[in-house]
Amino acid sequence: AQSVSQHNHHVILSEAASLELGCNYSYGGTVNLFWYVQYPGQHLQLLLKYFSGDPLVKGIKGFEAEFIKSKFSFNLRKPSVQWSDTAEYFCAVNAVGTGRRALTFGSGTRLQVQP
């Protein structure tokens, strides 16, 4: 079964710092990859997704992620974070061609941006 690892559980940054959150998955076949964000008191929202094509994916609010197939990774990046980026970030995968449509989520990374 596929699994997703997010190695950074809690990240604290100052405003304008650069961000990179790690995500690794374990499935050797074709995958769809997602980053979701949960702002305080709000529900999960899609940040960006990768299905095929250009491995560098751009999402909302200046976020981007790069799919590196050889490393089974889909790291999230942002060149300059803002206080409003304080949230919990979840990486998710679904394994194309398996019997499972549901997403498998990582355990999440809590990002705290200090003004």
Add this chain to the structure above:
Amino acid sequence: GAGVSQSPSNKVTEKGKDVELRCDPISGHTALYWYRQSLGQGLEFLIYFQGNSAPDKSGLPSDRFSAERTGGSVSTLTIQRTQQEDSAVYLCASSLGPEWADTQYFGPGTRLTVL
């Protein structure tokens, strides 16, 4: 348009009681998913509906959990004889169809507390 809605937003119940949680997916979305989010467990898949059928129930933790979907729309998740370990936020998501590329949109969740 309207997003995924869930009710109630909060539910406090006593151990041993039955509870019903409701999900209204985005209009026209044929696929519906239930997940739960608990401390220390992250986001776990429970059940997937395509139309009114549930081809994947593999995430239901015990036979105390059941779900149904009627009219290809509203879904109800029922937990019988609730236990304290059932305390979690129960999330519903819907997607346009069963295609791997279809994005799942999440509702605000129902926070269940079992005393």
